[in-house]
Amino acid sequence: MFKKILIANRGEIACRVAATARKMGIRTVAVYSEADANAKHVAVCDEAVLLGPAPAKESYLCGDKIIAIALATGAQAIHPGYGFLSENAEFAEACAEAGLVFIGPPAAAMRAMGSKSAAKSLMEKAGVPLVPGYHGDEQDAAFLQREADRIGYPVLLKASAGGGGKGMRVVDNAEAFREALASCKREAISSFGDDKVLAEKYLQRPRHIEIQVFADTQGNCIYLFERDCSVQRRHQKVLEEAPAPGMTDERRAAMGDAALAAAKAVGYVGAGTVEFIANQDGSFYFMEMNTRLQVEHPVTEMITGTDLVEWQLRVAAGEPLPKTQDELRIRGHALEARIYAENPDKGFLPSIGTLRHLDTPEAVQFEVGGTGGSGGQPAAVRVDSGVREGDAISPFYDPMIAKLIVWGADRKQALARMAQALSQYQIVGLTGNVAFLKRLVESEAFANADLDTGLIERNAETLFPPARSLPVAALALAAVALIEHEKTRACGTGAGDPWSQALGWRLNSRLARTLAFRDENGKDYDPVFTYLPHGWELSIKGLSVDVALLARDGVDLSVRLGDASVHGTVRRDGDTFHVFTSGGHHVLHYQDPLAHAGETEAEGGRLTAPMPGKVVAVLATQGQAVRKGEPLVIMEAMKMEHTIAAPHDGTVDDILYAVGDQVADGAPLLAFRAVA
Structure with a gap:
């Protein structure tokens, strides 16, 4: 077994690998960019070495630097995690040439599966079922359009070298094909350095089901059952679970056999995932193989009692697989929710900022004994995270805060535990998706396992409800927190002075105060608090109720x-109060009504950058007349494209940025004049 490994990654996966390595007595070396100097993964490893500036191309994607650091620190192997260099065949070969073990599959297997089009040709020869489509090398736009016409709309365009939802577009008709193809190719070249795409039939209401496979150097190859990853936004997974609801033993065996055929066809070694798209009738088709550990691997660990990172290390060291296919059993049900810094109400735009406060559900340390698991009950709640309170979510990397994983004896119990755990998650400092995830978990469609990749869009009314009035309980908690804070501050500055106690005492009357708050939707609340001997009277819009601490x-x-x-928790961040009560998170901005009189809400950034990023396309020209909704500028941020469209019919007076320019959050991109 290795004595020291280098972890060529960051965030939660680097922390995850380090935890297993520590359990096995293996020392770890972290690498980090300048933006990650104080990151959690740097702290949890035994050693840490600076790679370079914040951009990944100058740090985490610099394979030669990483290999040099591994050699200089005495590491014997490199674990790439997922993303970055994890599926880079050239990096795997460079590791071998330097005398280092790459903890992953052979370079030949990565190359075979790295191109979606080549992989599908290989799978066809291996007898693995495929979705009808075009997977060839011809990339002429007119030719691709003819192929799309032949396949029949809707058609899915996918970056051939892609993954993670990057470089994917659903095209509903021939008229939209050229624009979608251009956008797909731009995103593909930016994310993967290769703009080659493939086209295939877009199935209606499909499920996304993947099979975890594992192979060793002795020729053993097994599958650790399936995960259902159907719940997605922007073709990226949001909730994952294992096993897949409604899966029969026969269908599981058929999909498992197909996955093993795919792995054996490329001489696979290590952890891999074969992804299938499945129809509601049970038929399934090969999509791709991810030649690495998956983000959602914890749900497989939960139901099988295994540590897949430990398996990776043992297989990479030349040991046989810890278990045979006959020894594997499914125990209970597991769910994983991805906690992201993003705003679901604004198209899931990533959110950038500092985690001013971060409270997570109480997690039981996930322990699996020995080489195959202790066989005991898994942890009921597990949190895999690469950030801590005080850390920043930057524009340079994925905005994931954590993975929240729960286990239950059955799906019903797992759902209840997930809803409870999400209720306990508290994030202050940036916008998160916790409330959205809770609505999703509690939605009728998800609870009833009515799953497909369009679940979020189909249930938009439930998952994106209109803004509601602030609960009186949240308003009372914020007001009491404010008043109690005033008392505490007064005691510290005017001890012994009765006039400085901030108790609201008056000689011949009772103090009545109007406390002005504004919620995150811009709605104003002006509750009147009348001080009483043992509390207050709260009055708002005809309602009067006594309040006491x-x-x-x-x-x-x-x-x-x-x-x-x-009962609730009130986190104050300047004049903003974050109230967590009854499983909800309410944001109230305390303000002086006189100081804010006459202010109006901003336009919402409709012609401004929604976040820091790079301009990748300017679709309008100076003086051009445009229609409402017409795309004007395309930005790229966090490897995702965002289109800024005309808010009204009007004229573009000026273009303020050119292609390639970096822009700040909120920067005006165009000067625009609306038609009167």
């Missing part, structure tokens, strides 16, 4: 509201 423990408050008791 029952208990306070730091940021945790218990308040009596009329005849009811409410």
